[in-house]
Amino acid sequence: MRIMKLRHAIIAATLLASTLFAALPMNPAPPVRTQTGQDIVWVTASGKKYHRQDCRYAKTATPITRAEAEAKGLTPCKVCKP
Numbered sequence: 001m002r003i004m005k006l007r008h009a010i011i012a013a014t015l016l017a018s019t020l021f022a023a024l025p026m027n028p029a030p031p032v033r034t035q036t037g038q039d040i041v042w043v044t045a046s047g048k049k050y051h052r053q054d055c056r057y058a059k060t061a062t063p064i065t066r067a068e069a070e071a072k073g074l075t076p077c078k079v080c081k082p
């Protein structure tokens with residue numbers, strides 16, 4: 001009987017863990033827009049791509065508008081898909 005109780009405890013803990021995971025915000029931040037409705041993207045000093053703010057490649061990036069980034073010949077990052 002002890003083993004049955006242990007199994008139930010493990011199942012209960014697993015259910016609790018998956019519930020907590022489901023409650024975590026998994027959606028990326030919504031795109032930032034200027035007051036004129038232009039998309040803001042993040043570019044690094046040497047990069048050839050532009051990023052979303054939450055991209056792992058955008059840690060040292062500065063924000064510019066998407067139009068400016070495209071004018072510079074930058075292309076969207078394949079990781080964060082800005």
Ligand SMILES: [Zn+2]
Nearest residue numbers: 051055077080
């Ligand atoms: Zn990126």
